[in-house]
Amino acid sequence: MKLISTGIPGLDEMLGGGIPKGHITVIIGPPGTGKSTLALQFIHTGLKKNENCTYLSLEEDEEDLIRTAASFQWNLKPYTENGKLALTRFSAHNIKATIDRVENDLQKILETFKPERFAMDPITLYEMIHDTDQERRTCLFHFTQMIKNIKTTAILTSEINPRNPNYSRYGLLEYVADGVILLKYIRPENSKTTVTAIEILKMRRISHSKETRPYTITQNGINVHSESEVFV
Numbered sequence: 357m358k359l360i361s362t363g364i365p366g367l368d369e370m371l372g373g374g375i376p377k378g379h380i381t382v383i384i385g386p387p388g389t390g391k392s393t394l395a396l397q398f399i400h401t402g403l404k405k406n407e408n409c410t411y412l413s414l415e416e417d418e419e420d421l422i423r424t425a426a427s428f429q430w431n432l433k434p435y436t437e438n439g440k441l442a443l444t445r446f447s448a449h450n451i452k453a454t455i456d457r458v459e460n461d462l463q464k465i466l467e468t469f470k471p472e473r474f475a476m477d478p479i480t481l482y483e484m485i486h487d488t489d490q491e492r493r494t495c496l497f498h499f500t501q502m503i504k505n506i507k508t509t510a511i512l513t514s515e516i517n518p519r520n521p522n523y524s525r526y527g528l529l530e531y532v533a534d535g536v537i538l539l540k541y542i543r544p545e546n547s548k549t550t551v552t553a554i555e556i557l558k559m560r561r562i563s564h565s566k567e568t569r570p571y572t573i574t575q576n577g578i579n580v581h582s583e584s585e586v587f588v
C-alpha cells in the first residue's frame with residue numbers, strides 16, 4: 357500500500373509514513389487550531405512532488421489563499437500558472453447553487469484534472485446548507501463516492517460539535533471517512549498557556565500512533581513534536 361506524505365514533520369511519523377493513497381481523511385478541530393494550514397501544507401507538499409492538486413475553499417477566494425500560503429513561505433502562484441494546482445472557491449451563500457456546484461462543477465473539475473491530492477476547507481459549510489441529518493448523510497455519501505471514484509487522496513476539514521469537541525459538528529463525517537485526525541487545545545494543570553495537540557483517532561488499514569502529541573504553528577507551517585508528551 358502506497359503511503360502519501362502529509363509533509364507535516366512529526367505527523368508522518370505518527371502515521372508510520374503517511375496517509376494510505378486514496379483515503380479520505382477528516383481533520384476536526386476548534387477555531388484557530390490550524391485546520392486550513394494543515395490542508396494547505398498537505399497540498400503544497402504534493403505540488404513540490406509535481407503532483408496535480410486541487411484545493412476547494414468554501415471560505416477564502418483564490419487571492420486570499422495565495423496570500424495565506426505566502427505567509428508560510430509557500431508560493432502557490434507558479435503552480436496555478438503551470439496548471440498543477442486548481443484553486444477553487446465555492447461560496448456557501450447561495451444554498452441551491454452550492455449544492456449544484458459541488459455535485460456538478462466539482463465532479464467535472466475532479467474528472468478532468470484528476471488530482472492526486474484534494475483538499476476541501478471546511479466541509480462543514482457544505483453540511484450546514486442541508487436541512488436534515490438524512491439529507492446531509494445522503495449528500496455526504498454521494499460526495500465521498502465521487503472522491504473515491506477518482507482515487508485521489510483527500511483532506512476534508514471540519515468544525516467541532518460545540519457540545520462535544522471530539523466530534524465533527526454533525527457527527528457524520530467520522531463514519532464516511534477512512535481517517536479522522538483531531539486537533540485540540542489543551543491547558544496543562546497549573547499552566548497559564550494553552551498548547552495545541554493532535555491525535556489520530558482512526559486511520560483505516562494502518563497501525564498508527566494512538567498518542568496525543570503537541571504541535572506548533574510557525575512561519576513554516578505545522579510542526580508536530582512526535583517525541584514529546586502532553587501533560588494534563
Ligand SMILES: Nc1ncnc2c1ncn2[C@@H]1O[C@H](COP(=O)(O)OP(=O)(O)OP(=O)(O)O)[C@@H](O)[C@H]1O
Binds near residue numbers: 387389393427428573
Ligand atoms: N504565517 C503564520 N505564521 C505562524 N502562525 C500562523 C501563521 N498563520 C496562521 N498562524 C497560526 O495559525 C492559526 C490559524 O490557523 P488556521 O487558519 O489554519 O486555523 P483553522 O483551524 O483553519 O481556523 P478556523 O476554524 O478559523 O478556520 C492562527 O491563529 C495562528 O496562531
Ligand SMILES: [Mg+2]
Binds near residue numbers: 392
Ligand atoms: Mg480554517
